[in-house]
Amino acid sequence: MSGSNTIDRRDFLRVLGISGAAATLAGCGNTAIESGVEKVQSYVQPEDFVVPGVGVYYASTCAQCGSGCGVMGRVREGRILKLEGNTHSVISGGKICALGQAAVQVHYNPDRLTTPLMREGGELKPTTWDKAMATLTARLGGESTLKGAQIAFLTGEVSGHQKALIGNFLDSFNSTHHVVYDALSTATGQAASKAVLGAAQPLLQIDKATLILSFGNDFLGAGVSPVHMAAQYARFRKAPRGTLIQIEPRMTLTGANADRWYALKPGTEGVFALGLAHALLEHGQFAKTVPAPIVAALKEYDKETVSGITGVHADAIPHVAGMLMEHTPSLVLSGPSAEGQVNGAQNAAAILLLNVILGNAGKTLQGQASHPFPQLIASAGSYAALTQLNNSMASGQCQALLIAGSNPIFSAPGFLPFAKSMEKVPFKVALVTQVDETAAQCDLVLPLHSPLEAFGSHVSSYQPRGVEIGIQQPLMEGLYPDTRAFGDIVLDLLRQREPKNYKAFPDYYAYLKLAITKARPVFKSKLSDDDFWEDALRSGVLQLDAAPTALKTNASVVVVSKPEKHVIDVRYPFYFVPSVRADLRDGRHANLPWLQESPDSLTTIVWDSWVEIHPSTAAEMQIREGDILEVQSASGSVRAKAYLFPGLQPDTVSMPLGQGHTAYGRYANGMGVNPFKILNPLFDAQTGELATHATRVVIKKTGEHELMVKDEGATNLQQGRKLVATVAADQAELAKETSHVVE
Amino acid sequence: MSKVHTMALFNDFEEAGNALQELKDSNLAGFRMQDVTIKSPIEHPELSALLGPRPVYVQLFTLFGAVFGAITGFTLIASAQANFLLQIRGGRPVVPIPPNMVLTYELFILCGVLMTALGCFIGWKLPGNRSPLYNERVSEDKIAILVKADSAAITAINAIFTRHRSLEIMGEYD
Amino acid sequence: MIDRRDDSDIEIERRFVPKAKDINEDIAWAQINKDVLRSMERPRPMYWVIFAASLALFGFGVFCEVYQYQTGLGVADLNNPQVWGLYIATFIFWIGMSHSGTLLSAILHIMHADWRKPIYRFAEAMTTFSLMTAGLFVLVHLGRVWQFYYVVAYPNERWTWPNFNSPLVWDATAIGTYLTSSIVFLYFGMIPDLAICRDTATGFRRKFYWFLSLGWQGTDRQWANFRVAYLTIACFLIPLAVSVHSIVATDFAVSQQPGWHITSFPPYFVAGALYSGCAAIITLFIILRYVFRFEEYMTMPILDKTCRLTFAIAMVWTYLNLIEYASVWYGNDVYAKETLIYRATGLYAPYWWAMNFLGSVVPFMLAFKSMRNNLTIMMVVSLLLNMGMWLERFMIISPTFAHGYYPWTWTSGWWPSWVQWGIVLGSFGWFSMLFMLFCKIFPTVSMYEVKEMVYHRSEARKARNL
């Protein structure tokens, strides 16, 4: 990179090219040596470190979920082959999850959109960029007269400079309608946390805890920042070994790793937590932590009452309370199964109250370090925002809708008439890498670069240590000539709306580079702007050391109502728990074959949906594995095969989310069913968020039977073989073991 | 003195035996018992006994074949194993004895069988050593006595055959 | 030579030898030739029915194999624990089938049981063809058939050898040896008969038999060498046959699978082999007797003896089978015991019980003379016994794979695909096609030995009568 030959990174990728490097598919049958058939790799003007046959690693940031893990991409002969963890990144710690690995399949997906699509005569037809941009400019360019609520930008979790750019774009219309929708949003929990602990997303010091009591929090699986949490968990399990107790209606991956797992009736987590609080407060040392009225109100939460409501054995309450007293510091977590209820915020508050009682704040719970660029932090999605957008569309107020990274037609509950409302919007644009259900309803679909081809930045809402900005850079030249970066498209529009501010940026790369180098003083770097930028690209992250902040707890917000049993509607006798698979999440990754074929951790089922039912319930109803069941709620019904699952409260049935796509490519279409569509319109009383776990259903046998597609064989027991041996914690001398956790 | 063949066909095995006995006792000039051959549809050890000792060497071949098979079998296999580029296998020695014994045994039998057959063919002097006189009824139910003798003795021999009720006498007439 | 007996002789004989005779020793030798040679000319129409059916089955098998070859073994619905399916089960079945020929010709030859003589030829042919069929399965089950020559030990450019430790290489060698030896044995024993064919045939067939009979003229020297060589090869063939099936047994006994790692497997396999071979002989006996009008030679007393032999072997097999269960049951190997229990109670229980019933109970039908004298019953019984023996092989393969050491891979349901069945049926077609062709081209009854039999028996009778 010196002298007149200086070429910037994008040019470099172009020059590198994938000229002639056909991937080999010949297999091992061909033994002939054929001269002059294959082309040989040759370069025009590569960087000195590019050596054919040797992989080069480039740092980037994973865009598969909102965690913002730093990754390294292995590039050979101009092709990205594999992603690894980036050791520079505090979030990933050099590790990577299954989702992250599969990012290359987003990039190389055979069903990727390669040309813009425009609706002509009711049908989406391929078109050219010129035409697409002309249409876009006509509607949303400099001439556009749309204002305020007339335009909305619907996204999934988005952060960094892309988020800022969306904000600027909407600003040019005087609109604030950046709607963030995440079907798995934790808005209820965050609200409760904000109220009780003073922080919506406090730092969890899992490795510092000696006991974790988790009410359905799947921090190892589908939680926030699972890679980071898993590393913390590994340290938590080293000597002195921490104990994990999980209480939830349906076993999550975290529950499967618990030392003790309790099944309880969905929605009664708060009652159980209050029962624990009651048991703890009987001991003098905790009495001062909560206001007296609460202590008094808790009197009714004796163990028999709690047991009666929650379905957990009465002895469990003093036992868990005893464990909590014995082990300090501890950490009590609430999760989606507790929060996704009509009393979700109340449940969460009751659970978090235990942290206050036990004095965990400041020890295992802390506030995140203050961020120098709060505008870049990912904003949490919520169901409320989507409802608002839906109403705006239905009323005809919304005139133009841009959608990126969100698929509400698939992931919104069935009772929300989102698709119908969307029809009323005259101009709908989707920016996608692959057409999904929502994009299929739009008027204009623009093909995006994959995250491995585009520049960007990521700022996760959960910053485990200090501040980390993840830099996303292209790992290879664009696979298709007709895809564009998200930033470039938005910037193009912005240049037309506000030429004087954005004329200077030929593309998003220039915008990002300037934005990052401008931030250099914040990171106290002594490098030149160019070197600072180079350095950021090289390490993939910008980091700032900052101490965690203190939490301001407030126990008085916890409402302790009279303990009441759930009234069971006899028409719908079963609780319905939608479970979240760590790899498919809300279904946005269902198009990735590796993840489809990766057996679900707990059931080992692949490529399908299923209905989990407790073996004892199944025996009562004479249901065998593979029987096709109809699961019916007041809002709809779906059919799927039964799977007998012991990690389930017996009055509960559970189905995984993420499957049931109808327009998401060959790997997703027709695989399983979509349980989002049978959720009932029930909402958390305090926040108005959708109560995802509150639906009640009835299950019916259809008489049909099909083979379960799963990895597990005829038995799920070890049959006396010493396969996974388990040793009691007091029998193992962990302290003497050679530590092999990479710190 | 030129030698010619003559062959007589008999219906009855006993008569054939008697004819042979007479031939043996006759001490005709220009005739030797070694030159008598019996052709029959089934084996007649008692008639063959009259012809005097005619040793069979097939089993020598068998012995040689079997021993050869066993020794070369083991040697070839063991030295192949010793020189094979990939020597370390499943925790076994490079030259394991029991598996090699199995193969040695098979080669022992294979070579034994093949050499026996070969020995037999050599014993038959086959192919290509066919006697000049043959009657197809031998393969049905008749017995034939073929004699090679000086042409002078032929008449006497034929006379013996006729005396023992031979059905037909064939001869070389050249 | 051929004595004409008067009625009084027959009367005497009836008194002293009350049993029915294996063969009518009064039969004229020329008649023997005529009868046997006639079978090669004009069999009953049933022959063509059987031949056409075999050809059709074989054709279907070839179609399945070509489909499997083109597409991959996935079409056979095999999977990770069930890697072999019907292919290897049927392979063992055919290997077992091959043992009867050796039993009848070699063992009984050495033991001077001359009643074998009219029927040993087709039994030997059965040996050869079932070995050829078994060999096909070794190829069929390979993932890359086109590379099968890697198994052959030959000096090559890559400096590689097969793995001499592998029971599969032992198998290949043993089967190769057995096939070579049994072809030599079959051909060797047929030379005098081929000379007969040569002497009667005309046209190109004469040339064919002339070539094959190697100039056999039945001279004393030829007979002497022939006897010694034949006996020697017979002596080699007996241990060879035993070794072949015990080597097939080591395919399993040497391996790690619970339920296979059993010391008694080799004798158990050998007994099973003789058993299924004998049962198959009964079947073919009845078919040939009808198709080629061999009532005169394949007589009921010979069938009776074969059936009694089969019964004896069935009992040996039953004993060894029970020994296998017992040694597993009383042994300390929990895994093997689990597999045994699984066979009796699990997914394959019906087949396992059927196999035990067919293998150990049905043969008791053979213990009754009235049953033995009924051709229809014998036909059905022999087919049942063979089915039992096939099931035995299936029970060795599939349940063991379904319930091995590793619980995670235990299968909850597995059934072979139509391609597998097609190839298995095709193998039966292939076998019977070859066998039927053989019967048409070569004398199925050994003429010279029947003559010997007739001769010796009449000699013996003469001696008795004197």
Place this chain on the structure above:
Amino acid sequence: MKFYINATLAFAMLLCTAVVLAEPFVSGGAIGSQTDDGYNALGPVVVQPIEFPHNTHAGTMGINCMYCHTYARRSAVSGIPRLDKCMGCHNLIESVKDKPRIKQLFAYWEKKEAIPWLKVHDLPDFVRFNHERHIQRFYFKDGRPVREVCGYCHGDVASMTTARRVKALSMGWCISCHQKDHQESATNLKTSNGPNDCWQCHK
């Protein structure tokens, strides 16, 4: 009788000869063991986009192979020289600038397009051959002349225009060399042979 003895003796001798003949096969495939110069027939002609004259560069000019095939010493593949390397010299050599091949070269350079060379020494996909290790061992450690080291597999490139495959490049050919005792270095008399582990060359 004499016939039998003779026949037996003859057969025995035949078998013994067979054993003697088979012996070298057992000790290692004699068929495949070509020596250094055992395979000299020129391989198939490969029509390259530019008919590159190796004889001028490596022969007349005497340029070290690794000047252009610079990756050979640090990567499994020797690599085709980058276009700017060609230009580095040819920009300065005025005398040949209007020759047709050089014009072609300039055309590629101006389009910034890689030249689509065809592979001449193309091994099957399941084989990994490592140039680096061979160059490091025989060129750098042994100090053998570069034309000998490269030429062992590639033939006398200095006498070709476009390169052609002159050696078998078959497994037996590889092994025949791996089995040899190679002196460890010019000064060290200790010998060692190449690895003969399948996984060294097969992937």
Place this chain on the structure above:
Amino acid sequence: MSLSNLIKNWSSLRVKRPYQDQYKNADYKWGMVIDLDSCTGCNACTTACYAENNLPVVGKESFSKGQAMHWLRIERYWGEGTELAQFPDHGAQFLPMMCQQCESAPCEVVCPVGATHHTPDGLNSQVYNRCIGSRYCSANCPYKVRYFNWWQYPERAWPNPLEKQLNPDVTVRSKGVMEKCTFCVQRLTAAKNQARTDGRRVADGEVTTACAQACPTSAITFGNMADSQSQVAKIWARQQVELASDKQDKKDEGLRGYRIFEELRTYPSVLYLERVRNSDA
């Protein structure tokens, strides 16, 4: 001469493996440790394996027939015995299971063509182009970790442009070939070549398998057991597990190391550390 070689080296050709300190003077003996207490069953390793080793995605139908191709599978058990409890009170038991790279591998003995053999590094190799697909190795593998190419996957598992992701260092296996975990031998070979060029031994931590590299909890440790200072060698030593022994003579209490099916005398190179559960909880 082969005969003289046979006679001269007879005693060395008759050595039975494994024996104690077999790899004492060797450069490499690759080994692995999996801490089952750290393993959360998250599937990161399995996906990493797919990405690194060109594993085909077989699709729903083939998977339902049991024709999955995961070299590394995560098993999940609900208990140790034969009876399913009402609830899995102490969680599930996860077991990452891949080729155990046995020192006395049952698969190696039975392969008729020697397509699987033991490398000098103590790996259980699989040479695809030598394999004829007899599947005897799989039949004889007690762990059932060998996977067979039932179909021609190159044509069906990587529709364009998915094939561009394929790792050029690893062969794409065609139909009829057995395959299995190789401990990412392409990485090991590259590291060994680099080390040889530099005239040294591969350092601990310089090379690792894709699964170990991905594992978010670092439950998998990989390294060179011939190097007594490596992490794996230290853990094996600390756990008092001897590679060449089928009955471990442990002097200390509280050690968690064990090998699966050690009684079958396969001498696996993968050491598992027992899962720990607080029984008071």
